[in-house]
Amino acid sequence: MSPVAEVRDLTVTAGGATCVDGVTLGVAPGERWGVVGPSGAGKSLTAAAVAGLLPPGTTAGGSVRVDGTELVGVPETTLAEVRGCGVALVAQDSATALHPLLAVGRQLAMPLRRHQRLDRATARARVVEALAEVDLPAELARARPSQLSGGQRQRVALAAALACRPRLLVADEPTAALDGPVARALLDRLDRALAASGTALVLVTHDLGVLAAVCEQVVVLAGGRVVEHGAVREVLAAPAHAVTRELVDAARLSVPEVRA
Numbered sequence: 001m002s003p004v005a006e007v008r009d010l011t012v013t014a015g016g017a018t019c020v021d022g023v024t025l026g027v028a029p030g031e032r033w034g035v036v037g038p039s040g041a042g043k044s045l046t047a048a049a050v051a052g053l054l055p056p057g058t059t060a061g062g063s064v065r066v067d068g069t070e071l072v073g074v075p076e077t078t079l080a081e082v083r084g085c086g087v088a089l090v091a092q093d094s095a096t097a098l099h100p101l102l103a104v105g106r107q108l109a110m111p112l113r114r115h116q117r118l119d120r121a122t123a124r125a126r127v128v129e130a131l132a133e134v135d136l137p138a139e140l141a142r143a144r145p146s147q148l149s150g151g152q153r154q155r156v157a158l159a160a161a162l163a164c165r166p167r168l169l170v171a172d173e174p175t176a177a178l179d180g181p182v183a184r185a186l187l188d189r190l191d192r193a194l195a196a197s198g199t200a201l202v203l204v205t206h207d208l209g210v211l212a213a214v215c216e217q218v219v220v221l222a223g224g225r226v227v228e229h230g231a232v233r234e235v236l237a238a239p240a241h242a243v244t245r246e247l248v249d250a251a252r253l254s255v256p257e258v259r260a
């Protein structure tokens, strides 16, 4: 099967500095990759490039293909099409991107109608389904984000990302703003929603426990470069690079926690 995402020799420069330097990565359908590394390693910029959402002031080189469509050096219109349904992003602050006063259902339905050209009734049904996938009741479609808890808002952001049934979800520290039990509950929903839809995942996390619980493959970045990659279980059990060893030592992760 052709890969969902193919990243080849990706570079991202900002203000004359090379922040991502030659990253290569292939994501197969349904596969779950974690991206870890110290602060400033280039994890977020790599994730943003894969999602076609690099911030202004940055320039990408190399190649990022999602579902066969090139994202580097293409017009915003092409990126917008791919973001519609090929790839979706959920970030630490995704919940804050929701309009606080606009009903949840309307916000989730808008991209479905625009990108998938669903009629009103079909979009509404899909919104209810997307909310159910993250364990939120249909009535919540009528609520405004300002009426919800932080955890509920982040679940809505996750439902919004998954509503179009993207082939790839890019999640950049999606639980960083949530406390322990709420974060675990969100990851549990993410896990189940991905399993149900067969959506592949690229997950940026600083938490090796989260990595081990959610992902099968990992890429370790340092200084914008890939220093190690492979199966999570193997990399965490026997880290080959000093940076990975430091991360593992810091997390004091026990091997039985690692996802099979």
Ligand SMILES: Nc1ncnc2c1ncn2[C@@H]1O[C@H](COP(=O)(O)OP(=O)(O)OP(=O)(O)O)[C@@H](O)[C@H]1O
Residues within 6 Å of the ligand: 014, 015, 019, 037, 038, 039, 040, 041, 042, 043, 044, 045, 046, 055, 056, 057, 058, 206
């Ligand atoms: N919009 C931007 N403009 C200029 N430089 C940036 C921008 N975004 C990131 N950088 C720089 O690029 C480098 C990599 O940043 P990035 O956010 O990808 O790292 P990270 O591994 O996600 O770090 P953290 O774990 O701290 O979030 C850093 O040196 C950062 O200062």
